[in-house]
Amino acid sequence: MSNYFVTTSIPYVNADPHIGFAMELLYADVLARRARQLGDDVIFSTGADEHGGKVAEKAAEAGLAPKAFADQISERFRDLCQLLNVSSNRFIRTTDPGHEQRAALIWKSLKKDIYKGKYIGWYCTGDEAFVTETEAKANHGICPNHNRPYEKIEEDNYFFKLSKYNQKILEAIESKEFNIVPETRRNEVISLLKSGLEDISVSRHKDKIGWGIPVPGDAEQNMYVWFEALMNYITVLGYPEHQDFKNFWPADVQIIGKDIIRFHCGVWPAMLMSLGLPLPKQLYVHGFITVEGKKMSKSLGNVLHPADVVKPYGIDACRYYFLRHVPSYEDGDFSWDRLAAAYNNELANELGNAVQRTVSMVERYQAGKTGELPPADHDTSAYEEALASCRFDKAIEDIWEQVRGLNQYIDEEKPWAIAKEGDADHLREVLAYQCSSLINIAELLEPFLPDTAAKIKAVFKGDEVQPIEGTLFPKHEVKNDTVVAN
């Protein structure tokens, strides 16, 4: 028995949760549940990133104070875990007093790598925003929105010596001490690191970004939101003094989307190194999800909320789709047709029916008695390997091989024919194998479909089958569930 720590990224609370983040929660949940199943002590943290200009802006639009606005949205992220039966046991908000205090503490500890520098950039007073050097050049020094020249502005900021750790990070990644999966992401990061990291500005002027954690000892500056948000992965454990931190860091797996890879493969490791802490053991980078082939966007009105997906077929069906039919190592697509097909063919017909026919035969031929069950004989190494490398889709495929194998077995053995012949011993043997196989399937399924696994296990618990009321996955008529517009 050991300790296991898995994290999701903490979503920015400028908008409601959508299925992209739901997927990330599911990935983490599978790992957490699997670890628990193997007897580990698990901390599974998620949370909300709540500071920064954009939240302040959205709050103002809603006529709320930033904190009140953040309260509202972060609550929706918290609810998401329940909606999806996600077993996270820590929810950290960057506005938690604990996080704020610890962030200040961390800043002080990082001080040796923080220096005051000048941020120089092109600024448009019309947009009240900086533009990049390239953009300024592309527009020939004139803001196209306001038709006035950009001003060159200098601003005092604190900088973090990211460049100092460039080489060490590269080494940690190449040696897999800090293991990034999938490989393509790892290669991407390596080439990024080889091209060199520059020091980054890690604070903002208070009058520019007022909603943030103050830089200790400088009333004029707030911490740059990203810098501070990354700290959540250790403040959630009570860094530096809490026992949880001592027991659970480094994280076993951190899960992020591909858009924030730079922060997690550059800034974050550098911060840890500066603090003298080990890097996470593994970073899993997932892709994005489209809806019916299109990128989700408000203007298209196709933003899909997790609740919409759960509604028609239930939580486990939703989990199943995201975990199996969205490729773990690539971008994926959500489609109602494919969800319906997966539900009917795989969950109802193959798995549900395998349970049903087994139960029915045990009842019919053996008055519900199962007798002694043989031990599981399925080779789980492919499954284990898939989970270790976060290939959730492959892991489920491996389970389904067993499901299909069971249906084939039943058709080959023909228990109904054996019953007719009256060979009771042989029949008992065959049916016992079926039950045992289903129990094993349930075991492997638990991290992915916890409710379904529990139901199957309940059926074969004693030496007498306990039929499920109704069916495991009732067949649905094809409904016209269109994407809910927003």
Next chain:
RNA sequence: CGCGGGGUGGAGCAGCGGCAGCUCGCGUGGCUCAUAACCACGAGGUCGCAGGUUCGAGUCCUGCCCCCGCAACCA
């Protein structure tokens, strides 16, 4: 010359040097324990285009075309 991913039967994908494979859909047959479910067999692809390396290329190299993301300090 910003970075990356991808183009394989109707759909979704695997294969990454040695007879082109899986799931769905479609067709035929079998079975009757089961949620009109299950099982078997079959049709369907010149593996984006053009060159090259090789005894042999979806698989390696070069060039081109087409999709899709990311980045440009918003987090």
